[in-house]
Amino acid sequence: MSRLTAENVELAHEMIGRYPRKRSATIPLLHLAQEQDGYVTDEAIEHIAELVEATPAEVLGTCTFYEMFKRHEVGRYMINVCTNISCQLLGGEELLHHAEQTLGIRAGSTTPDGMFTLEDVECIAACTEAPCLQVNYRYEYRVGHGDFDRMIDDLRAGRLDDDVPPHGTLARIRQAPTENWAGREDTVPPVADNLS
């Protein structure tokens, strides 16, 4: 697994087509690559660079700026426990500590069976529901320690498969191609891309 598959290249061209300049599709394409492989491979970066007409170094620079893009394998489930202020005030750090106990790993690492990666993250915009966490960017609110253990069991048992796709798959609904796309000519900026 590495370069984008044929049907992902299809999707890629669709996405690129929604921007006046190809480069703008870089982040969406990196998400696509991560959805395909679970993380962003060197080959994918080279492929994306070709598609958006940049150098691999430029795409790498963009990729590594953003937390969500992983450069090596992570667990099937990315568990992000928020410890920022609102959650901290209501036990976010204790929850993280409990998670480390339950999973037997430190924050920032992956369980040996490759099921879970645990992370200590910044505010995920659910502050009134503290302490909270995300599994592959799906929320769990007001999480007690018991709730956490139950959630892990459910995930292990696959009881949450319908709600939580494997890591890499973000939104399962995408902006779709449509014959109502206006495609106004006047959206294109005057200065050429290769010199901007």
Place this chain on the structure above:
Amino acid sequence: MTDIPKIVTSRWDLEDGHTLDRYVETGGYQAIRKAIATMSPDEVHEEVKTASLLGRGGAGFPAGIKWGFCPPGVTPRYLVVNGDESEPGTYKDRLLMERDPHQLLEGILLASYAVDCAQAFLYVRGEMALAQERLAQALNDAYAAGYVGKNVAGTDWSLDITLHWGAGAYIVGEETALIESLEGNRGMPRLKPPYFPAAKGLYMQPTIVNNVETLANLPWIVDHGGQAFADLGSEKSTGTRLFAVSGHVNRPGVYEVEFGVTTFRDLFEKPEYCGGIRDGNALKAFIPGGASAPWFFEEHLDLPLDNGVVGQSGSMLGSGAIVVMDETTDVVKAALRLVRFFARESCGKCTPCREGTTWLEKILERIVRGGGRASDLELLVDVSDNISPGSPQLQWPPRQTTICPLGQSATSPLMSAILRFRPEFEAYIERARAAA
């Protein structure tokens, strides 16, 4: 209270408030029809000016006036919607996107029509999977139903909206970083007079950047008229506004309240809102407007939620994020956690922010771990002063040595805590000395 209309949250309690059918049933997409059919772009712009709708993203700049900054005749223009909501304590844009996506889309149409934008880009925070799905569905439905794209609502005006996700970087919420990110680059702010976005933004073209909540207000304003909006709230802080109250209150939540009138005390104590501090504890401090804001204390409780008033009192309402800390709070740890946030989220461009915030974090970390030195408090103060001259006195509005305010933001909570609760810091250091 009851006569205060729900301007942006009217569909939040509906199970299917996010669907096109429900939206249209409840009066959706009437405003854009009305605008295109009966109003010129300038007239729509005028209504928004009359409403004196303040930006809800943090800076609180009047939307109508910002729209006027686009240099005439320079095309194409773009609209960029800021849905990156990442300021700690901030929680409202996500709800607006999840529970009433069409209201946002209609707001985007109205703004684009008023400013004559050739295309709109909806930048949604990467970590918000549900919001992305709801918006994608809404956008696909709106396209299919002819509300977006070719010949909007059957008129000869067309607009495409591109749905874009971020990938995890708080700084990308800053509008010039947002634009860099949207161009496929590292999200580093590029503020450089005269390159404010309205003049030179996306692809160096005139670009309006507006917050999700700001735009969500537009359908109501066009339906009811700018004056009706201006009649609500105080003179400068008009309409209603969303506040997320989190932390040590009995009923944390996101509340739509009359802007500029309701006080912090109302919000914290009234039963229809937070219903008091938890366990009847005493209030220790509260953050009035997101992690970047200097802290407030009990003496500020009776201030109205008014941008001007709060500003004059030395802080800001920012992104409407209120975090309440009761007497049990360890402010040293709280300060460390907030500083750590800014250190982690610095984009790395400006030296003082990149090096300074991390240094502050390291010092605090050491103090909390029991390695504090007597000189550390002075060091914290001086480093903060070098990141943002005057921050040790919580000078407001703040001064900065950097392109964007992120670095300076780290000093607000830290200096607030040290100025008010210095003994708690000294206690940590004293314990360390004793242990050694």
Place this chain on the structure above:
Amino acid sequence: MTDVAEEKVTVTVTIDGREIEARPGELVIAAAERHGVHIPRFCWHPRMPEVGMCRMCIVEIDSGRGPALQPSCMVPVSDGMSVDTQSDTTKKAQDGILEFLLINHPLDCPVCDKGGECPLQDQTLAFGPGETRMVEEKRHYEKPIPISDLVFLDRERCILCDRCTRFADEIAGDPLIHFIDRGNQTQVNTFPDEPFSSYYSGNTVQICPVGALTASSYRFKARPWDLEESESSCGTCSMGCRVAVQSSRNEVVRVLGVDTDPLGTRDGLAPVNEGWLCDKGRFNFESLNAEERLRVPLLRDPEDDEALVEASWVGAVAAAADAIRDAVDADGPGAVAVLGGARGTNESAYAWSKLARTVIGTDHVDAQMADGLPAELVLGLPRATIDDACNATTLLWIGGDPKEELAVLFLRLRAAVKRGSVRIIELSTHDTSLTPLAKLSIRYRPGELPQAVRAMLGEPGEMGGADMGDLERAAGMLGEGSLVVGVGRSSLAEAPELATESAAAIATAHPEATFLPLLRRGNVHGALAMGLAPGVLPGATSLDDGRAYWTEQWGDLPAEPGLDAGGILEAAASGRIRTLVLVGADPLGNCPDKDLARRALTGVGTIISIDTLPSESTLHADIVLPASAWGETPGTSTNIEGRVTSVSQQVTPPGTARADWMIAADLAMALGRDLGIASIEGLTAEIAELVPGHAGIADTDPTDGVLALRDLADGPARVAVPVPEASAAVPVDAYSFRLVVARKLYDDAVSTRYSAHLRPLAVGAALRLSPTDFERIGVEPGGQLQVTAEENTAVLGVVPDTTVPDGVAVLAANQPDLAGADLVELGARLTKIRVETL
């Protein structure tokens, strides 16, 4: 880059209490600089877009709303603005920034190449905090990592000023190094296994404000305080970029680019290179210090014909004089020929021109190796400056790839296109570095440039395979505003007449157009101006038109115009030339027709080689006289636009090597005549006095130079541009490929071959075919082909290349392992090849 407004109005700004006049749009930091106030900075560079990243230049600026700290590299001046670079607030802020930069910076100055010339070190010593207030661990990275064959990166020293990365992206257009990761973890790096292989990588070493980037050729070589330096002009190609030559213990150890007008505020001629250099020009000084340098005269061993033995200067010069005299006595002066002179100074070229014409009496002289353009074309066409080319309404390009042939000219053109100050029309046989910059890039079939050009000019007939619509659009553009034409020899497998015919046709159709003749070799333009071409005398006049004037100055001249390089080699091969003098010339390496060169060097009676390093050709020599090289002898040289600048002597030549002009004078003596040349100053003065269009070069301002040959009013008539008949198109056939032999920056020329760090960079010889042709032939990648042209054959590697059109085969010129150039036959309009798999 400050965009200084055109109109000369100024704004008044107060800096530290002093009122100064600044230019509208000028940045505060630049305005201050021009008035002697140096504001500390790390990221700002006057030749690059500002980023305001390091924040070191922060000062108190009051634009009416009270003083506020602002980065002076981001804020343009405004009328009535007041700036305080010394206030306590300013100082406190700057000290704070400096401390921030230092907390993670290693304290390894003693072992850092930058030590002693490091802005960060200087700032710290001047204002910096005594000792660090940070007790925590500093950031750590693996110590220096190579990011290319030429450059090392130490990320611990990096202060993230964005200079190298900005240069790579904005100036060179090679964004192969980039910021990676975020915030406090941000680092500069390349993509894994994709090195920073830019032709311009050395510039990043020069502009890095700390010791993070270091040059493989300089690491630990010397310390700034024991460096000696002089300003000169690069002799690598005909751009003549301004440089600083630095030596330590009489050895050149570093060459740096010089910007003669950093703030871009001077009127008149802009600097040639704006401080930038290509890596070849920056690093090929290594060949000066090569083991192999020729140090003493050598003579063919009477006993062993294979060997050369050391000899005395007197003996060697006498032997050379004898060889010349014998040839003349036997068959007259026409039996002697002089090739070369394009790598030396104007003074040497003049001396050899005078020696050949007056003492020997031969007009068989040529500074080019049949790889350039006819001298009459180069000297006869109205000349454009580089500035003209960058600011013309239209620049029409019918030459080789500028990035490969005149690397820094490419930077100037790229910047100009970015600025929008010129639009380029390119006519080429395949994609070049100009293609992405060009408004219009037109493909023609190799060998049919004249057809494409004539069609573009509206003449009926063949179109050389070019697209009619494009040609019409081009025609329209040529009609609007000013026109500069870059004319060169884009393929060594095509006859020079193609370029001549095309250029002449354009000159006729657009009389107001000016031209840049894209000859590449170091001082070839100076050599031609000094008359090192058959039938051409110094000052761009012909043997006949200039006869009266030069006979008066020099004495008798040859009766008939002589042979050019091609003719000379033919005559040598057939024995009509008995003695061949090579002045820094390597026909085997440089003549497109290697077979001819080989026959010439084996057929000729005696070869006298005057050179700095052994080349294929010197191995055939009977008499070898060691010459001083660039940097070892002073004088002047003339660049592509006719700008004459000074070149300096920074070190003494190895062994007993001498300047070419001295050798000419010695030879004259040995031949019983006095050239009347006693000193370099006298020589330069003689050129200034006698050579039309060169007045004033004796007192050249070394930084700017003077434009020679611009005014020939009171000299003999200027040579006329030859206007050939319209040639016929090359018949199309499906079986063969049309060969294009194109130059690469790195080839097998001695300066590269003997520079340890450049040598590995030569791409090597592989045939580049269009993917379709590649498929069709059915050779697997990395495979080889048997290539046949006329009776010559060669075996070459082959690679698919999307930038090559079907039916065309592109080969890199003069590569180390290149058997292939045997394919080219001089005089053939075009070389066609047939290929078969092995």
